[in-house]
Amino acid sequence: MFDAVFERSGESLLRVVHDALDISAEVKSKWVCTEHLLLVLAKDLEEGAEDVASLALRSMNISAEAARKEIFERLRDKKETEPLHLERPEEADALQARASLTLPNANDYVKPAFSQIVIQALRRAEEYSIFLGQYEVEPEHLLLAMIDMQDAGALKVFEELSVNLIFLRRQIMQILAEEFSLEYGEVTFREIIKEGMAEFVSKYQTCVDALNDLGVRSRNPLLRTYSRQQVVHMVCVTYLSDFLATQVGFQRYLLEESLKSLNQRVGALDKEITASIISTAAQNLRSDVRGVIEQLWCQEYRSLDHMLDDAEHDLIGSVIEDLWWAQSEEIGLHNLFDEALDDHRRQQLLTLQKRRTEVAQRLTRLRGRLSDTIRQCFIKHPISA
Numbered sequence: 001m002f003d004a005v006f007e008r009s010g011e012s013l014l015r016v017v018h019d020a021l022d023i024s025a026e027v028k029s030k031w032v033c034t035e036h037l038l039l040v041l042a043k044d045l046e047e048g049a050e051d052v053a054s055l056a057l058r059s060m061n062i063s064a065e066a067a068r069k070e071i072f073e074r075l076r077d078k079k080e081t082e083p084l085h086l087e088r089p090e091e092a093d094a095l096q097a098r099a100s101l102t103l104p105n106a107n108d109y110v111k112p113a114f115s116q117i118v119i120q121a122l123r124r125a126e127e128y129s130i131f132l133g134q135y136e137v138e139p140e141h142l143l144l145a146m147i148d149m150q151d152a153g154a155l156k157v158f159e160e161l162s163v164n165l166i167f168l169r170r171q172i173m174q175i176l177a178e179e180f181s182l183e184y185g186e187v188t189f190r191e192i193i194k195e196g197m198a199e200f201v202s203k204y205q206t207c208v209d210a211l212n213d214l215g216v217r218s219r220n221p222l223l224r225t226y227s228r229q230q231v232v233h234m235v236c237v238t239y240l241s242d243f244l245a246t247q248v249g250f251q252r253y254l255l256e257e258s259l260k261s262l263n264q265r266v267g268a269l270d271k272e273i274t275a276s277i278i279s280t281a282a283q284n285l286r287s288d289v290r291g292v293i294e295q296l297w298c299q300e301y302r303s304l305d306h307m308l309d310d311a312e313h314d315l316i317g318s319v320i321e322d323l324w325w326a327q328s329e330e331i332g333l334h335n336l337f338d339e340a341l342d343d344h345r346r347q348q349l350l351t352l353q354k355r356r357t358e359v360a361q362r363l364t365r366l367r368g369r370l371s372d373t374i375r376q377c378f379i380k381h382p383i384s385a
Contacts, residue, residue, distance in 0.1 A: 004203065005122045008129065010136035012051060016040045017122075024112040027075060031115045034146050034154035035071050041139060042067040052140035052179065056171040060163055070157050117152050121145040127239075130199055131246040132176065133192035140172050166360040170330070177253035181261070189251055189285065193292045196243060200235045201228075229383040236296065237378050241371040244289060248320060249363075252327040255281055282324045286317040306381040316377065319370045326366055330359045 006014070020036040029036070044054050046064035114122075122137075124145035129137045146154050147165050158165060208226050215222040226234075255278065263269055269277075290313045297307055308316075333356045340348040 005126045005137060008126055008135060008137045010138045012139050013125070013137050013142060016044075016139050016142065019043075021112065029075065029112055032112050032118055033075075033115050034117055034121060034149065034152040035074055035157065037118065037121075037142065037146070038154040038157060039068065039071045041143065042071065044139075052138065052172060052175050053143045055175050056140065056143065056168060059171045059175075060168055062161060062163060066161060067157065070160050074153055074157060117149050121149055121152065124148055127242075128246070130196040131243050132250060133196065140176065144169060144172055166364075167356075170334070170360075173249055174253050177250060177257050181254055181257035189247060189288050190292055190295075192247060193243060194295060197235065197239065197296060200239050201232050204235060205231050227383070232296065233378065233383045237375055240293075240378075241367075241374040244320065244374075245323060245367045245370055248285065248323045249327050251281075251285060252324060252331065256331055278328055282321050285324060286320050289317060289320050306383065308377055308381065312377045312380075315373050316370070319366060319373055323363065323366045323370065326359060326363050330356065330363065333359060 009017075016037060017032075019040040020032050023039055024032045024036045041053055041057065042062075042064045044051070045057050045062065045067070121142060122145070125137050125141040128141040128144045129135070132141075134141075146152050147169055149155065155165070158168070205228060208231060212222060212225050259269070259274060259277065293308060293313070293316070333352055337349065337352045337356060340352060
């Protein structure tokens with residue numbers, strides 16, 4: 001499981017982890033923490049890097065010098081004790097060993113171990129790369145992952161720097177969409193979901209097969225094993241809502257980039273035409289979500305007796321559309337905020353900032369609602385062994 005993170009990692013992320021290992025060793029820390037990772041990203045920011053993570057941090061007006069100062073203060077204050085919720089030692093050792101093999105010139109004298117939060121962040125970064133349809137795990141995925149880690153020390157640094165994490169996440173997604181639209185053009189929503197879910201299923205099925213094989217070879221077969229259908233069911237309950245929520249937001253940013261490109265080619269589009277395009281896209285996305293769920297059900301379960309009914313699809317579809325329109329409102333408010341910022345309209349800026357915060361909170365609630373809805377729908381249709 002750990003190997004997959006480094007096997008998928010791009011050179012940029014491997015360098016960030018390698019440099020974090022070096023920094024941790026230099027300051028004689030026993031643990032590689034999210035502060036060490038953030039320190040590397042701050043160094044890239046100072047050196048004028050143009051990768052997605054650096055562009056997103058720069059757009060938040062983060063001072064590399066201020067970030068470095070705050071991080072070192074936290075590292076000095078941090079006690080060199082074992083983290084409260086440490087992973088099992090053998091897991092930390094396995095990840096450390098893998099990193100040492102993957103990352104050349106690792107410090108052999110001082111070998112700090114990865115804290116549990118860093119291990120979780122690396123796993124989450126891999127998940128984000130899958131959610132976004134990218135094979136390689138990059139620093140921007142790690143930054144998104146660290147934002148999700150409520151106990152991460154890096155978040156305390158952001159808090160001291162007055163960084164709005166919701167808006168930072170938005171900047172990462174927008175910049176990613178800009179790069180995708182230039183490099184890949186249209187991204188097929190169904191293919192990303194289908195291939196991504198298949199990858200999750202394959203990963204966990206491999207683990208189940210390995211456990212079954214171990215039982216057979218030890219002449220102590222497991223009393224309970226999971227079928228492929230059960231693995232798929234658990235993967236859907238665990239990942240599908242997060243996958244869909246990430247993709248809905250990303251697809252909305254991609255559409256915004258397409259609209260910008262269209263405006264540049266043919267001139268400013270009529271507001272009614274723009275609204276019609278966005279509305280049609282929402283309906284198509286809702287249909288695509290249903291198609292993806294039915295495809296997973298038919299191809300993986302091969303049982304029409306357990307299909308979701310129309311009412312359940314409507315429940316999921318309504319949340320998907322709500323997410324789409326909330327994301328659309330957030331994009332519109334951001335554009336208005338930029339215009340007011342350019343014109344130095346302070347009072348309007350305050351009003352727009354408040355509305356942006358309210359929409360961001362609504363998006364968070366909708367993601368939670370989508371998770372609850374999908375979980376309830378799928379748990380109603382259990383798969384027998």
